[in-house]
Amino acid sequence: MNKAEKSRKMSYKQRGLKQALPFLLPASILLFVFLIIPFFFAFYLSFTNTRLISPIPPRFVGFSNYVRMLGDDLFGKALLNNFYFVAIVVPLQTIFALFLAILVNQKIKGSTTFRTIYFLPTVTTMVVVAVIWTFLYHPEGTINAILSFITFGNWEPIDFLSTERIAFPTIMFLSIWQGVGFQMLIFLAGLQEIPESLYEAATIDGANKWKQFIYITLPQLKNTSIFVIISTTILAFKLFDQVYIMTSGGPNYSTYTVMLHIYNQGFRMQNVGYASSLTVIFFLIILGVSLIQRILLREEREVF
């Protein structure tokens, strides 16, 4: 055995835990302290009456935080609002994103420039987006003027963000404006993975564009679509920045969300115990959504 071979053999043996540890430790420690501990701590706190700053030591209170949640009308309202947001935004944004992706995926001059433009709102921080749209939604502002123009002056200017039934759809609109570019790119990546030969074969068979879309594009995009739908749903449950800045959950809690409720309970009112129980439920919802994704994706793979 020559020297080189010997050290090669050594190198395989050397790759043990002892050598790996220096590489693994920094991230492991950080993840443990700032992700895993807080995660399990939330479960523990949810059974106590811990407050953020309090001279009295926290007590174990069993399930009373969860019982309290059942009678918490605001939490119910917030949860319903989140589902309302998901029900409107997820289908609209997904279809819009797919439409944009197909549009800029055409091999025509300038399509890359348009792709860039459609993506700009996503690069813009939500805080800024919320401020710009508050300006546009002003009672005497641009949106009212446009609506008045296209209805030949039959539009009564409204204060979008202070009108109970309208405030939330208004926020949904700008959320789609901001978020659709991201999903467009994911669809675009999916579109580019579809083999060209499928379309060529379909064209020879005489299938028109619409048929190609229904029988080739949509089925081929199944995994991408599931990913887009699930990630949009999770983002919709996290809804916070825009409602906090534009309406603080008002008017009359019509834009109130679970994250706003967690923030108000845990931070404003310092009820860390109760907020933690809300957090646990919030996580279980996200987990449920993710599990559905797994199940749907697995079914897909078994078929093929």
Next chain:
Amino acid sequence: MRQRSRKRMIIINRIISYILMIILAIFFLFPLLYMISVSLNPSEIDIVNQMSSIKGFIPTTISIENFKDVFDRMPFQRFLFNSVLIVGTTIIAGLIVNSMMAYGLARFSFKGRKMLVSIIVALIIIPFEAIAIPLLLITNKMGWLDSYQVQIIPFIANPLYIFLLYQFFINFPKDLEEAALIDGAGWFKIYWKIVLPLSRPVLASVAILHFLMQWGSFLWPLMVTRGYTYRPLTVAMQTFFGQAPIYWGDIMAFATMMTIPVIILFIFLQNQFVKSVATTGIK
């Protein structure tokens, strides 16, 4: 004959596509252009009076007065410094720590390696929002409230980025590393001198995703910062917006200064950007 009608179809199709793309471009660009236009309009009266007409979009006089106002009313440079410091440190530390973990998982064999990878994948599901409140309590106990480290250290390690890098390293040829090992190079030297330089594209992707997340971060700094000292741009923007009376010119100047550098950066890094977004979809 048939050939000609087909050609005409293609041309019509193209014209419709362009019309649609232009209308949509206006839809996405208009709010951003309006932000810049208002920021350059020195007359607050004009801004408010002309909001509903086309005149509002094109200011009669252009000046940078609003930008000066922002600096007079608030220490903008401080917030910018805070944001750049927080985001910059997090990304650089994140690249090192996350890639080391990914490399450790991809290149070494030890008991429990597979389980560790599974744990990382499982951790991806936990959204930050679900740990914000307990993390607030923990960092408060540590005495970290209102500081830089509370906005940096918890966000360095990230299971999603570890996983993306891990997948890259797994598919990365080992030959060069083997050669270096035979030459007697240590593991850390191999990682630092060979692996990292060859991983630039994936590192750039991860850095971009990390940047987007940290730069727009709002909920956490809202909870953990008090005064101006450690506050990032997002929370400062919201405070500025909440101060009565509302001067739209100043607000839009603030928004413009916060947005334009990022948009320019994005246009430069575009291709990498598109790739990094696409990779998150592969999960």
